[in-house]
Amino acid sequence: xxxxxxxxxxxxxxxxxxxxxxxxxxxxxxxxxxxxxxxxxxxxxxxxxxxxxxxxxxxxxxxxxxxxxxxxxxxxxxxxxxxxxxxxxxxxxxxxxxxxxxxxxxxxxxxxxxx
Amino acid sequence: xxxxxxxxxxxxxxxxxxxxxxxxxxxxxxxxxxxxxxxxxxxxxxxxxxxxxxxxxxxxxxxxxxxxxxxxxxxxxxxxxxxxxxxxxxxxxxxxxxxxxxxxxxxxxxxxx
Numbered sequence: 001x002x003x004x005x006x007x008x009x010x011x012x013x014x015x016x017x018x019x020x021x022x023x024x025x026x027x028x029x030x031x032x033x034x035x036x037x038x039x040x041x042x043x044x045x046x047x048x049x050x051x052x053x054x055x056x057x058x059x060x061x062x063x064x065x066x067x068x069x070x071x072x073x074x075x076x077x078x079x080x081x082x083x084x085x086x087x088x089x090x091x092x093x094x095x096x097x098x099x100x101x102x103x104x105x106x107x108x109x110x111x112x113x114x115x
Numbered sequence: 116x117x118x119x120x121x122x123x124x125x126x127x128x129x130x131x132x133x134x135x136x137x138x139x140x141x142x143x144x145x146x147x148x149x150x151x152x153x154x155x156x157x158x159x160x161x162x163x164x165x166x167x168x169x170x171x172x173x174x175x176x177x178x179x180x181x182x183x184x185x186x187x188x189x190x191x192x193x194x195x196x197x198x199x200x201x202x203x204x205x206x207x208x209x210x211x212x213x214x215x216x217x218x219x220x221x222x223x224x225x226x227x228x
Contacts, residue, residue, distance in 0.1 A: 033213050043203060045219035047117070052214055091158065097213045101146060102171055105158040 002027045002099055004092050004106035011111050013082045020067070021077045021109045023092035032096035034075040035103065036064070039089040048090075051075055082113045118142065121206050121220035129228055133194040136223045140187055140208030146170070147189040148209075148217060149181055153202040164189055165211065196227045 003026040013019040025034065036048040051059045051066045059066040067076040079086055089110050093103040118141035128134055140147050149161040151174075160173035164183035175181075178196075183189040193200060203224050207217040 031213060033215075035216065037219070043224065044117075044221045045205060045207075047216050047218060050214075050216055093158075095213050099213075101209065101211070101213060101215070101217075102148065102160040102163060102173060103150075103158075103207075103217055104160070107157055 002029075002032075002094055002096060002104045004094055004104055006092055006106035006109050008109045009107075011109055013079075013111065013113055015084060015113055015115050016081055018078060018080045019082055019111065021079070021090050021092075021111065022074070023076055023106060024072070024074045025092070025094050026073060027094060027096050027099075029096035029098045031098075032094055034066070034068070035093045035095075036066070036075075036077045037091045037093065038086075039091065039108070041088070045091075049077065079111075084113050084115065087111060087113045117218040117220065119206060119208050119218050119220035121204075121223050123223060124221065125224050125226075127226045127228065128196060130196055130198060132196050132227075133192065134196065134225065136191040136193070136204055136206075136225075138189045138191070138206030138208075138220055140189070140206075141218055144208035144210060144218075145187065146209050146211055146215075147183055147187070148207040149175075149189070149191050150205040150207065150219075151202045152205065152222075153199075156202075158205075161191070193225070198227050201225055201227045 163171040209215040209217040
């Protein structure tokens, strides 16, 4: 079975600072993808960044980057230069070749950015 | 805008009733997924359709059913509603394969009174 663990229920960060949101995963499939989504208070799920299990480099997308440590089975999201608009819930998710295409989500981390 | 549309945005109904949630995937996406987000269960996969056929089932109750039509839009039918069915229901679409990103619609917020 696949599992995502997000151990930080809530995080605070000051505007313009960087923040790391933790995500560890468990899967026996060597072929998998890791995804991060942002859910603002309005409710929509916004895709942020993807990391494939065979990717040699850490994924980056603007202010978002992934600290992918395959041996440790972790895929932490780093948000640089935090903005007030980054305040939201952040979900880490996984899907694998052998587990159809469904996403398995973690419980999320609520990030609050303060001025 | 993800390109995935869902209607209605909000739905308020009574216990025992039946509702239909509708989803149109992004252009070109053959796969549609339904997820339920509730406070106690988190985000749970319900069901997947690929090009009109059911591909995978998750924690979907027997009172719930779904289908995908030839134009690829999908409907999720919830019947004999209970208070515990109150949740945010998402539709997502993607290409095929574990590397493909699922893009989510805005969700339908269902409140059962």
